[in-house]
Amino acid sequence: MVNGNGIDEGFQDRLRQAESAEREMQRLEPLAAEAPQLRLQKAKVQKEEERQRAKEDSLSKARNAAQSAADKQNRVPELLGHAARAVIDLYTLIKEIDSSRRQAMEALSVADRVDYDIELEEGEEHERSL
Known part of the structure; x- marks a missing residue:
């Protein structure tokens, strides 16, 4: 670690890497803190999309069933x-x-x-x- 000049180069490199990592962590910490909230929002959006698809599918089935009933009802007078x-x-x-x-x-x-x-x-x- 310490040589005749003071601090050796390996130590200096390691210190620079550690400080760089520290700065990177400080930069990413706010973004990482958002992760739980973002996951929750994503789950809510997915659930809403799933509900919307289920609703649209049900409405489509209802329209088809109502049309089928109307078509059959039109045959009643003839029958x-x-x-x-x-x-x-x-x-x-x-x-x-x-x-x-x-x-x-x-x-x-x-x-x-x-x-x-x-x-x-x-x-x-x-x-x-x-």
Whole structure:
């Protein structure tokens, strides 16, 4: 450390480096002190951006769902028309079925009456022959 001239050069270099580092630390200390606050602000901004994205996504989904509902609702009158026609067709068919059954019953009634008349005549003929 100390030579014949006083302080050796290695020591002088080391001192210059240490003093330079000290000045650099003094210069960076205020910036380093800001780091926690800057991290907090960054986290807040990121959270706000995330919330905004979530809100925009939700609003977009809501708009799409509302549009889909409106499109489907526009089909309601047409489908009601089809349903009404189907009900009318079904009612008409049921009336036709009922009418056909009545005709069948009437025809069976006539056939039964004919059978009855035949049996009656045969019974009378049999009684006359006795």
